[in-house]
Amino acid sequence: MTEQLDAGAYNFAYLDEQTKRMIRRAILKAIAVPGYQVPFASREMPMPYGWGTGGVQVTAACLVPEDRLKVIDQGADDTTNAVSIRRFFQRTAGVATTEATAEATVIQTRHRIPETPLKAGQILVYQVPIPEPLRFLEPRETETRKMHALEEYGLMHVKLYEDIARHGQIATSYAYPVRVEGRYVMDPSPIPKFDNPKLGNNPAIQLFGAGREQRIYALPPWSRVESLDFDDHPFRPSKAPHRCDLCGAGHSYLDEVITDDAGGRMFVCSDTDFCAGRRARGHRGRLAAEASAPPPHPSPTRGEGGAPSDGLAQGGAALASPPPRGEGLGAGGAGPEGTA
């Protein structure tokens, strides 16, 4: 307690007690009605909307001093958003932090579910930008509320059908809508649909906080969660058809990183803890020669002419044991996933 007072005389976990009680009541109702968005009186936080104010408020309402907090942004522990939220709670709640998924008791996440399976006793807190899955189909809150009350989700199926009619497949690749316990259609936040199968039957408690939109919703452990689909177009989780270039994992979600201005690219696990853990156990990917270097996140393209990034790509190519051909260096940006 004294060290919390030393840390700038914040109340434990920043928020005042009345606010936390209000959020806690909303969380309990959200747990009682899985997938339903409970309105709550979202507060101004010392960070802008869009930086996870909803998740931060939910985390603040759940934290206890004994917790070990992990914060990830698109799977990474070391990006600005993750680092600043982690520091925020170190300072205002005095909690321990970690980057290891297995050691964390509370994990706040932006747009990913960790690759390492969660377990009972853990809480996964999502930062949600637009909690209403029907919002882009029906802009009026009064109407979407009625649609949820009447279980009127035909419009969502029409949208997915139009995807098929136009593209030959369901083109929605993130924030893929799910149905919870056969009742509410829910936006799982902009996680890639690769992560959707981890939403259901998960032993951890999953809480979703949308600060600007003032909504909290939840998935209790072991909830039944189905991604919407059709009998003849079943749901398929997707990822880039590659292996991680650092750890060689073939079953993790990958980020594409541009390594030079000549079309060079590499694919790396978006979950930095998972990737680092695999490399520590000796797994090696195609470009893993500079193994001791931290996972390359898009710093290369900065300022002068791409000299450092060329160095990175060529260094990797020169040292990797089977010389990589085509794929990364020669292909000159002709990859299918280039833009779009």
Add this chain to the structure above:
Amino acid sequence: MTAHALQGGFAEAPVQSARAFREILEAMARPGTIRRVAGAEPPSPLSVAAGVALLTLCDPTTGLHLAGAADCPAVRDWVAFHIGAPLVAAEVADFALGTWEALQPVSRFRIGQPDYPDRSATLIVESERLVNHGPALTGPGIETATWLNLPETAAFRANRALFPLGFDCLFTAGDRIAGLPRSTRVEKI
């Protein structure tokens, strides 16, 4: 107001209520599991767990209904001093506290509206004891099944039939607490 009413609250509210909420959250998210809470010493006949639940969840913005023996001057004074929740009729209560018998008929409590199912009552049901023996519970938060000594099953089955409307329950006995949200299916006995 007696001097006793001034005692028995959280000594260190931010941390104690955080720990208590975490236990209540786990209890509600995993129906049928029994958790322990600490930190409150409410006047008789309230249990420690009921006192903790009130201190953690209620405040001047939530209407509280005291039912049966819980509706006594000592409890009223304690609630007034530590919590400040307005004492209200059952029909408009956000929280209600009492034994299962005292809370009857439970059909009078708010169950929310179709567009706002969260606007429903939470019942804090004082029990003699809590054990993992009784009707089987299944549903969200439960991997296969759990068991809890519920006072009856018909009322909870009727409540589940209202889903997504319905009231939610916290059962308290001594320092033990268990949750039964409206989403839980209760075995017919």
